[in-house]
Amino acid sequence: MKVYGVTGWKNAGKTGLMERLVAEITGRGLRVSTVKHAHHSTDVDQPGRDSHRHREAGAQEVMLASPHRWALMHELRGADEPPLEELLARLSPVDLVLVEGFKRDHHPKIEAHRAETAKPLLAGENPSVRAVAADTPQPGCALPVFDLDDTGAIADFILREVGL
Structure with a gap:
């Protein structure tokens, strides 16, 4: 599986960009x-839900x-948070x-940035950031800079980066 990240500070637009990228790429x-x-x-x-009661009783x-989806909840019960690689291994291809x-x-990433x-x-301190998606120009940035709302161009860049 190809993996690509969206990173950035809190309120930088990561979740909105993720949502638009999922829609664009699945489209x-x-x-x-x-x-x-x-x-x-x-x-x-x-x-109060039955599944919550199972967890509270000590289920690992x-x-x-349900007829529409399933979810697996795993309790760490004091264990360390698993690394990303371990979490990725649990996903279906x-x-x-x-x-x-x-x-x-x-993993390679694009940084969401809001002024x-x-x-x-x-991006300046993290070599895994390959591009920036920003709501303002980023003069002096040595990486490709996209408008934060140009989902198509950002998707094109990511798909080229991962070879899809």
Whole structure:
């Protein structure tokens, strides 16, 4: 599977870009999966639901299945967060996996950047960033710079980068 990331500071437009890229690339007939990293505690389950009660009782994994989707929840129970490679190995094969976050991992990435965040580009300090998608010009940036809203051009760049 080909892997490409979208990284950037909080509120830089990563999730919106991911959403548009998934729609654009799947619209071209490719199969796409995503991995989203959260720095905070998050829960896809709801207290009081049967699956939540299973987890609270101590189950290591709980699979929730319905006619429309299934989800596997794995409790770390004090173990270290698994590395991206281990998480990717759990995915079914697709043409491309888009990864949001994991800015310190070594897979190729495009950086989402909004001027309003008042943060510097990560691209200068992170060699895995291959391009920048920004809402303002980035003079002096040695990498390709795309308009943050030019999803088609960004998708073209990513697909060329991974050979699809």
